[in-house]
Amino acid sequence: MIPLDRLDALVVALWEQKIKDSKASAMQLMRKLFREQGLRPKQQKRVKSLFHQWLSTEALVEYALENSAPGGIIGVLAGPVRLLVSRVLAGDLSPKEARKKIPWMAWDVVVGIPQEVQKIPDLPRRLELLGSISPWLARRLSEVFGEEAQPCLEGLLGKAPVTIRSNPLWGTREDLQVSLEEEDILTRQCSYAPYGLVLEKPAQLLRSRAFREGAFELQDEASQLVASLVFPPLGGLVLDACAGAGGKALALGGMVGKNGRVVALDTSASRLSDLRRRARRARADHIEGFRVPQERWPPRIIEIARKADRILVDAPCSGLGSLRRNPDLRGRIHENEVRRVRAIQLRLLERAAQILAPGALLVYATCTFLPEENQEIVDEICQRVPGLERVPVAEIFARILEESGPLPFTTEEGMFFQSFPHRHGMDGFFGAVLRKRRS
Numbered sequence: 242m243i244p245l246d247r248l249d250a251l252v253v254a255l256w257e258q259k260i261k262d263s264k265a266s267a268m269q270l271m272r273k274l275f276r277e278q279g280l281r282p283k284q285q286k287r288v289k290s291l292f293h294q295w296l297s298t299e300a301l302v303e304y305a306l307e308n309s310a311p312g313g314i315i316g317v318l319a320g321p322v323r324l325l326v327s328r329v330l331a332g333d334l335s336p337k338e339a340r341k342k343i344p345w346m347a348w349d350v351v352v353g354i355p356q357e358v359q360k361i362p363d364l365p366r367r368l369e370l371l372g373s374i375s376p377w378l379a380r381r382l383s384e385v386f387g388e389e390a391q392p393c394l395e396g397l398l399g400k401a402p403v404t405i406r407s408n409p410l411w412g413t414r415e416d417l418q419v420s421l422e423e424e425d426i427l428t429r430q431c432s433y434a435p436y437g438l439v440l441e442k443p444a445q446l447l448r449s450r451a452f453r454e455g456a457f458e459l460q461d462e463a464s465q466l467v468a469s470l471v472f473p474p475l476g477g478l479v480l481d482a483c484a485g486a487g488g489k490a491l492a493l494g495g496m497v498g499k500n501g502r503v504v505a506l507d508t509s510a511s512r513l514s515d516l517r518r519r520a521r522r523a524r525a526d527h528i529e530g531f532r533v534p535q536e537r538w539p540p541r542i543i544e545i546a547r548k549a550d551r552i553l554v555d556a557p558c559s560g561l562g563s564l565r566r567n568p569d570l571r572g573r574i575h576e577n578e579v580r581r582v583r584a585i586q587l588r589l590l591e592r593a594a595q596i597l598a599p600g601a602l603l604v605y606a607t608c609t610f611l612p613e614e615n616q617e618i619v620d621e622i623c624q625r626v627p628g629l630e631r632v633p634v635a636e637i638f639a640r641i642l643e644e645s646g647p648l649p650f651t652t653e654e655g656m657f658f659q660s661f662p663h664r665h666g667m668d669g670f671f672g673a674v675l676r677k678r679r680s
């Protein structure tokens with residue numbers, strides 16, 4: 242047996258559970274374990290960090306085992322050995338300490354694996370190992386980004402900042418900064434998102450008084466900027482066609498104000514129930530959640546869509562751009578998954594574009610940067626739906642941000658919003674704005 246401390250043993254149990262139940266997310270499995278084991282917050286944080294670290298380095302761990310374990314790893318040792326290898330690779334455990342636990346591993350080989358992999362000349366293979374991503378995704382990233390694929394992937398593997406969005410229904414961003422400072426929580430303003438703040442050092446944000454009062458929500462800067470692109474009129478009507486737990490719907494609720502209305506749709510009852518809870522905390526009773534079937538909108542939703550000033554389709558996607566927040570997504574992004582979500586993206590965007598009122602705006606967004614989920618979807622729908630035209634996002638940003646000059650996160654000619662962790666420090670999001678010409 243390999244001597245493991247309690248938290249290490251729990252991480253191995255999580256990994257074994259994940260193999261048995263490949264559909265469960267890492268977060269679901271951890272929540273269940275934390276409940277069952279009654280772990281304190283500090284212990285939970287440690288387990289989460291070890292488990293994410295392991296998931297982020299799975300392919301490197303396998304590569305290290307192939308190169309440094311005599312005769313391969315068998316039976317009950319598989320989990321503990323892999324965990325210790327992932328800890329050594331992440332610099333969280335010294336080879337000396339690891340040797341005390343497993344004397345027969347070539348730990349000096351394990352520590353050199355990351356440098357070894359950097360020397361692999363075949364870019365897709367290198368990406369596959371460095372990012373623990375599927376061979377298909379590694380090839381796609383190399384095709385789309387060429388040599389920039391590696392920095393792009395490294396950005397996706399990095400640590401995400403903690404970013405929040407102040408709730409204008411509660412007060413200003415400056416009021417929030419002052420309120421948080423009274424609780425020793427230091428923040429700075431986001432570079433672009435008008436309501437955004439970035440945490441300067443770790444803090445128990447969700448235990449703060451400001452959070453209980455609904456003064457803010459956690460939301461990445463790119464997601465905030467996509468919501469800003471919708472820029473609904475004060476008192477306006479917005480249809481959020483894929484609202485999920487309400488990240489953007491809540492932001493839109495702040496923009497339309499209490500005299501406006503946000504109708505938030507989703508197919509998932511549990512996400513909508515999270516949305517309602519968050520809307521209550523944000524004092525936003527003008528945000529209404531409706532559960533809709535996958536295939537169509539009921540007549541009353543079609544009526545609302547016809548009258549909406551704005552429709553947002555924040556479509557289900559591969560999630561590539563948010564990998565640094567969801568490390569267990571990495572193995573799931575492959576060709577079939579992208580094909581599956583593309584079909585939903587086309588269907589949802591076409592449905593919204595057909596109903597969109599002349600003069601109203603339709604915003605299409607994803608948290609990925611694969612062109613087949615983004616520009617290509619927009620192009621296809623513009624061909625299918627007569628009178629639909631693209632509005633350059635640069636025009637909209639010029640109206641809503643106090644920035645003059647070119648913005649770093651727009652594509653050529655300012656047509657689309659496209660952010661990347663390695664270029665902008667934000668999650669990878671895409672946004673396009675469409676309008677129906679008045680005939």
Ligand SMILES: C[S@@+](CC[C@H](N)C(=O)[O-])C[C@H]1O[C@@H](n2cnc3c(N)ncnc32)[C@H](O)[C@@H]1O
Pocket residue numbers: 464482483484485486487488489490506507508509512533534535536555556557558585589
């Ligand atoms: C990218 S997430 C939305 C994130 C959310 N807008 C936010 O800002 O937090 C996509 C959502 O689309 C939902 N969805 C999938 N198919 C749908 C459909 N046909 N109609 C409405 N929502 C759908 C999923 O349940 C998921 O919550």
